[in-house]
Amino acid sequence: MVSITADILISGGLLVSGTSITKMDVVVTGEKITDLLPHPSNIDAKRIIDAKGLYVLPGLIDAHNHPINLDKMDSFTLSAAFGGITTVIPFMQNMRSRGIDGTTSETIDRFIEESNEISYLDFGVHAILFGDDDVEIEVPKLIENGIISFKMYMTYPRRGMMMPDDRMLKAMSLASEAGGIAMVHAENGYCIDFLTDNFIDEGLTSREYYAKSQPRILEVEAANRAATYASVTDCPLYVVHLSAREVLDVLRGYREEGNYVFTETCPQYLDLTNETLMEHGALAKIGPPLRERADNAAMWEGLQNNIIDTIASDFCGFSKAHKYAGG
Ligand SMILES: [Zn+2]
Missing domain, CATH: 2.30.40.10 (Urease, subunit C, domain 1)
Structure with missing residues (x-):
């Protein structure tokens, strides 16, 4: 002994x-x-x-989650702790669409204050900048406050979430100057709306048209565009929740040219396919959509080859009623 x-x-x-x-x-x-x-x-x-x-395992970090619907940081971090997570990095954004005043940086101040009281785990914060955020004010302010990473949506224009390309370039150049990192949800929102409208006009609204309304090429195009903007502005870029296998080669190319491009996928893109949506309908609707078995395999291979840096949950707690209401 x-x-x-x-x-x-x-x-x-x-x-x-x-x-x-x-x-x-x-x-x-x-x-x-x-x-x-x-x-x-x-x-x-x-x-x-x-x-x-x-x-x-060492304490795991869940670097992508949204405890803003049914969950707050108390219930969310408690459930994360049961899964072996010791640190979480939620996304926070302005809540104007929910009738709550305040800029993104003000919302984040309130979130940190509340989370310090109720969180069971250590936490960081990413910001989300929507189309109605003033990036010229918000980016420097966020970075000064220690929030160095901020996500922009390249989709959901009709929900007011999409960041127009010219503003995205501005945000990236400001981040580049101040030591920040841009993150993007890479899907071409105009094309998704165009295809969705066409299917609706033709009466094609059953579950099989969900993935068809947001095909893989739209993720590839948007990831390529975001990486181009990041390269032009010399801004580090983190592309969230990769799902389409072709994206990996595109982003690898930017890395090989010396750009700081980081990548993430999620358990759902490693394990599930559109078959799950065909079986469960609205409950399995996520964006980007679940794709094919070959995409799952490519994500695993990407992890093995270090093309993918992070697995994160993209946790976003909704009730069944919420999900079914989305159709
Ligand atoms: Zn997310």
């Missing part, structure tokens, strides 16, 4: 590090991991957690 007495010994689990998965014992003293030892370590501890048959 080794003579160290630790507070906690996590014993016999499969320890997932950045480079390997090995059977190790984790020794915790106070609030710190003080040793990683081959199992069995025979360390004496006040509390021993038998992790045999389990994975032991």
